[in-house]
Amino acid sequence: MPVNASSRPDPSEELKAVALRLFVETSYAGASLQQIADAAGYSKSSVLYHFASKEALLEAALTPALNGIEAIFENLISRITDDRLRLDFIDEFVDFLLEYGLEAHIIINQGQSLAGIPAIDRARQLIQHLGDKFMTGLPTTEQRIRLGIALAGAAYVVAISVPLQSAAVAETDVDVRRALVDVISEILIPFHMAPAVAS
Amino acid sequence: MPVNASSRPDPSEELKAVALRLFVETSYAGASLQQIADAAGYSKSSVLYHFASKEALLEAALTPALNGIEAIFENLISRITDDRLRLDFIDEFVDFLLEYGLEAHIIINQGQSLAGIPAIDRARQLIQHLGDKFMTGLPTTEQRIRLGIALAGAAYVVAISVPLQSAAVAETDVDVRRALVDVISEILIPFHMAPAVAS
DNA sequence: ACCCTAGCTGACCGCTCGGTCAGCTCCTGC
């Protein structure tokens, strides 16, 4: 057989997926290579055959998500200064979260403790880039909190709700997607208005 | 001297504070007793003299926050069905976050992996209690996501911004508090309306 | 002067961690 049947998918992909799940559930430090190997049905040695180290496994697991978010951040400035483009941006960001919720969860919640790992540093740089650009000309406390709640809140909601369903990405997903876009848009819409007068 | 001067505060309190910070920065599994002891200026044995185990240290560090949130959840049903009371609730919740941001961060982001530890289980039970009551009669996908983004997003924003300033809880804190209350209220206000028609 | 306890510590324990290595078993190209 050329590729392979459903019995045993690509071991590397399988390991990355299992590792990702455990890194989220137990934290990077808390998930051991032995646990990952057991959960994937391999030996610890086999994991280290496919990936040079635990850190390399993390990097490999995160890389696709990083490439994805980097693509979304292309032409970031123009995409957030124009109201219609900003809605497009939110749209793509939600799509990104739904596809890479686990990766986002790791970067957001464990990024600080994993500083020094190239992939993590790259991710945090991207996030800071986003924050800087988004805030350009709007550096009030409320704006900062608005962005933080919208993006971090959305990332959290997706990360904890995705593993509950895993497969079956049917109608539920459509509902979730639309609700996410609606709520995030609502939170971030006041960005083009005046400095937000408290009621 | 009856209590003690600023030179050496209560060792237990000091250890709990240091442990809390490291549990957030490095995760519970990733923060070793040795690191905690070093950071607090004690030996590992001394930490285990004050707290029977690493788990007991975590429990002791989280308990005040749990008592605080439990008090806020008193009469939860009446506080969220009435619009004015709901605003009071949000008000107190934000105060809680500003005081116990680190504890909230641990419970939200590491609660799953720490299941089995009594204090954590109690915390997760409280959160589920909140979710159940808040959703009563409003079980749409959007409502669920609204609540998740508002509360988790706020908790995240507070948890990462608090350690940056630590002391100096001056005017900045007032700004942050007001912004948090405004944004959360705005997100949760539609809760008393009809089942939320998409635009 | 005495003891006793609170506070703290270094030495040590069993265990698991991430990582190395020699060697096993297939499958493929020749």
Place this chain on the structure above:
DNA sequence: GCAGGAGCTGACCGAGCGGTCAGCTAGGGT
């Protein structure tokens, strides 16, 4: 049919983990 590499594994390593324990040192009560 056999050489060779890809895939995988168990045995093993030093290091660090959480936790135990005997013992040191003050200081207060009597």
